[in-house]
Ligand SMILES: Nc1ncnc2c1ncn2[C@@H]1O[C@H](COP(=O)(O)OP(=O)(O)OC[C@H]2O[C@@H]([n+]3cccc(C(=O)O)c3)[C@H](O)[C@@H]2O)[C@@H](O)[C@H]1O
Ligand SMILES: Nc1ncnc2c1ncn2[C@@H]1O[C@H](COP(=O)(O)OP(=O)(O)OP(=O)(O)O)[C@@H](O)[C@H]1O
């Protein structure tokens with residue numbers, strides 16, 4: 001295998017490829033089960049899998065009743081294990097295999113970690129089911145409380161106990177724990193202690209007979225375990241080939257991470273199957289670090305890491321490019337699946353409406369004022385305000401919409417602004433800000449006042465400032481307050497005019513909504529008939545218009561409007577960068593790695609439902625790097641002072657918010673140097 005630039009390797013990015021194997025079982029034949037396990041391990045090796053989880057007692061067989069207690073049989077199990085250990089010598093994955101083993105005259109139902117010819121440890125099952133169809137206490141000794149021991153196995157001295165976590169010495173964040181089937185049905189799950197002791201990946205070797213509804217129950221437990229323990233959870237249940245004397249087996253392999261399913265096997269099939277996925281162990285470590293409850297829970301259980309043995313092993317990763325087996329959303333704030341998208345939009349929209357309605361009532365506002373540009377942010381703020389007034393049983397005329405054309409306002413957007421205000425039924429007015437702007441620019445000695453085409457930031461900010469000035473004074477005049485329209489993406493970038501500008505308002509309804517979601521919220525309001533057909537028609541027109549602040553006149557030769565995305569980069573990428581920075585704290589090079597996998601091929605992966613076919617860009621690594629630099633410079637540098645003085649507004653997304661009183665606190669005089677240096681050091685050149 002060829003060595004790749006570290007940037008392209010899973011190890012560098014803190015990802016570990018894990019597999020759940022459902023082998024073809026042969027009931028009561030350890031030699032054949034070992035041979036099958038070796039075939040599965042070789043297949044996993046070829047797939048580049050780092051950690052492979054087999055079912056409970058896969059070498060021994062689970063449903064063999066009193067055969068478990070036959071010395072002749074137990075010898076065959078150890079022989080099978082020895083063959084697997086020998087075969088593992090040249091294989092990549094750590095193998096989590098199940099076998100019944102005798103130690104000190106007691107038979108234990110064990111999970112063993114086997115890697116490159118070494119048995120790293122043996123963990124006995126803590127909880128033995130002995131109710132309904134289960135009789136495990138008839139054969140096995142309880143593992144609960146068994147710690148600190150060793151056993152002799154296949155000529156090796158092997159750590160034995162429920163106090164083991166395994167950690168690769170040459171692969172950061174590759175740490176795991178093993179538990180066995182019933183262990184995760186228990187109210188006190190052994191893997192919780194393993195997680196608190198440092199394991200990021202939790203493995204469950206299971207022999208769970210299938211009855212109606214059991215699959216859902218197992219998924220629920222995987223989701224809950226991975227979510228509560230802030231971990232990846234790999235689960236493998238025995239499949240066809242186990243004895244069907246009284247029970248049946250479906251072979252269910254599952255991989256979960258932080259409550260979300262990454263992979264699932266096909267059940268009820270005779271052939272072996274290994275499902276696999278790349279789990280983001282570094283993200284899990286981050287998640288624990290940023291959720292104090294995880295530390296508190298360790299204290300609550302008297303710090304399991306002081307009791308656990310940490311078994312080190314050298315993984316021996318060769319540093320090859322193994323691609324990425326993991327779905328990465330192009331739009332982290334926009335779900336791909338239609339039902340999820342509708343649910344998210346319903347919640348987002350109602351959070352905004354609820355936030356504003358409460359504020360209107362609390363402020364005893366006679367009206368609200370909004371600057372209506374014909375762009376999507378102010379459009380969205382207006383439809384949220386309309387619903388808020390509806391909910392308060394007040395007329396929509398209590399919304400005072402102002403279109404405030406300046407030097408660069410296009411006729412189309414101005415027309416859209418008017419059409420929208422009419423369709424919504426708010427009070428609509430127009431004030432030409434150009435005379436006031438000319439006056440101000442002249443007073444300031446700006447060359448534009450003398451006819452020079454100097455369209456600099458001052459020229460822009462004078463217009464943005466005057467609009468805000470008008471809106472605040474009009475709000476005061478009419479007994480109301482100003483609704484801010486700026487969105488979360490603009491706050492991330494500091495893409496607004498500070499203080500006396502669109503940065504300021506009395507209540508910012510969109511501050512918690514990223515730009516990429518706003519378009520979907522407007523579409524959702526159309527799809528779910530929140531407004532009438534006339535409004536929907538205007539909304540469609542507005543969605544079709546390119547995002548532009550319209551602060552600088554159109555190009556004299558081409559007539560092209562100033563495009564926001566030409567200047568600061570695509571919001572699609574900025575929202576991607578924002579999500580992984582704000583919510584997960586990932587290093588910039590890791591974010592570039594994920595962005596490249598998500599965006600470099602327009603035909604790969606999913607697009608959100610309804611996403612236009614003719615608007616499916618792709619970005620190479622150089623482009624991603626270019627805009628990521630802009631993002632880092634603005635987000636960690638220049639933009640924070642604007643966020644530190646932010647109006648109130650509701651948090652909307654689980655992906656974070658930028659209020660200095662909420663999810664994101666940072667100094668207003670910071671520097672992006674460390675993040676830019678990390679990018680320099682780790683991107684391929
Ligand atoms: N850390 C810090 N603490 C305190 N003050 C700091 C500061 N860093 C810069 N400053 C000062 O802040 C000022 C610069 O900030 P600011 O006045 O906001 O102005 P600035 O960010 O330079 O300009 C606003 C930008 O936002 C764009 N914009 C405006 C309006 C709407 C939209 C839109 O598309 O929605 C876009 C516009 O095109 C322009 O590029 C300077 O006077 C600078 O000295
Ligand atoms: N011509 C205009 N008339 C009224 N208000 C305006 C006008 N232009 C800008 N504004 C106000 O300033 C805000 C920021 O304007 P700008 O167009 O620069 O950015 P934007 O983020 O693209 O917003 P939008 O999508 O609402 O246009 C707008 O949301 C709007 O409230």
Ligand SMILES: NC(=O)CC[C@H](N)C(=O)O
Nearest residue numbers: 129181182185207208209
């Ligand atoms: N092997 C086991 O521990 C099976 C018990 C488990 N509660 C089940 O329902 O599948």
